[in-house]
Amino acid sequence: MAWSGSRRAVLAAAGMSLLAAGCQPNDDEDGRSPFTGEQGAGDKVLAVKIDNVPAARPHTGLDDADIVYTEQVEAGLSRLLAVFASRLPATVGPVRSARESDLELLRQFGHPALAYSGAQSKLLPALEAAPLTPLPPSAVGDAYVRGQDRAAPHNLYLKPARALRKGGDASAPDSIGFRFGAAPEGGRAAEEHTVRYPGARFTYTWSAERRRWLVSMDGSPARTDGGKRLSAATVVVQYVTIRDSRLSDSAGSVTPYSETVGSGKALVLRDGKEYAGRWERSSASGGTSFTDDEGNGISFARGPVWVALAPEP
Helix, strand or coil: CCCCCHHHHHHHHHHHHHHHCCCCCCCCHCCCCCCCCCCCCCCCCCCEEEEECCCHEEEECHHCCEEEEEECCHHHHHEEEEEECCCCCCCCCEEECCCCHHHHHHHHHHCCCCECCCCCCCCHHHHHHHCEECCCCCCCCCHHCCCCCCCCCCCCECCCHHHHHCCCCCCCCCCCCEEECCCCCCCCCEEEEEEEEECEEEEEECHHHHCEEEECCCEEEEEECCEEEEEEEEEEEEEECCCEEEEEEECCEEEEEECCCCCEEEEECCCCCEEEEEECCCCCCCCEEECCCCCCCCEEECCEEEEEEEEEC
16 A cells, blocks of 8 residues: 555654654554563463472473563462463473462453363353463373473473464463563672572573573473473563462462552663563553663563563562
8 A cells, every 4th residue: 555745754754753652663653562672472372380399390391481470379489471472382380380470460451362171160160251262181182292392280281382272262362561672770799599488499591602591490400301401592580479379289389369450669670681560560451661770661682581470579
């Protein structure tokens, strides 16, 4: 379609107004992912709940995730929520059960698909009412396979493409508040940072050669089942309130709830530096912004992002 000179002028003026107001164009407008800032956004958002006890490692397909959230679960252990859009691995896992706080966290993604192995009966009504496409084995059984190299329940794996074909109404990637671009001014040199939960820890070590933060879990380098080291271009430590939920596991341990609506302190790691700031998310359906102490947005490095939902200091 040919555009008239007047229409081009109007659009150009609108763009200049946005820049003057301090707004940044959305990365997806030029084909970039709103989750990684890299070319290729993907068509649908798929979140997968990943097991993370030692018996569940090494993971499969986690290196293809755009975003990996780490969170505290029962007994102080950790679990992962991996978000895929730009790339889908052939297989991902091992897959475990959903948690109540996942529903709040995922609201900012619109209507994503969520793959999980099951959930407590008290949580099922909330899962069914949430604005997402649930993809448990009961809904897409042939999209799951059992591995033979480890014991259940740490051997359930998802075939993402097969699952999305059956749960086809997941929304496309859109902004959740991340900004990508040149590193902010200031910051403090950082070679390593550790996030601790009562029964787990994650360490991120800067590799200048790879321009990535290399991930370690509980003191050991984190790798895929193919031997690839897990890494992130940006690590966000989002300090949140972690409170007891209304649920507990079969052993009686109360399920923690990580509150991701609200505001709090944050630490952004990129390019071998750490930047102190704050996070804010005013509503469940809104995205999360990360700013410095003066209110300026903190841009992320382009590439995979790991977000640690860490206990408030």
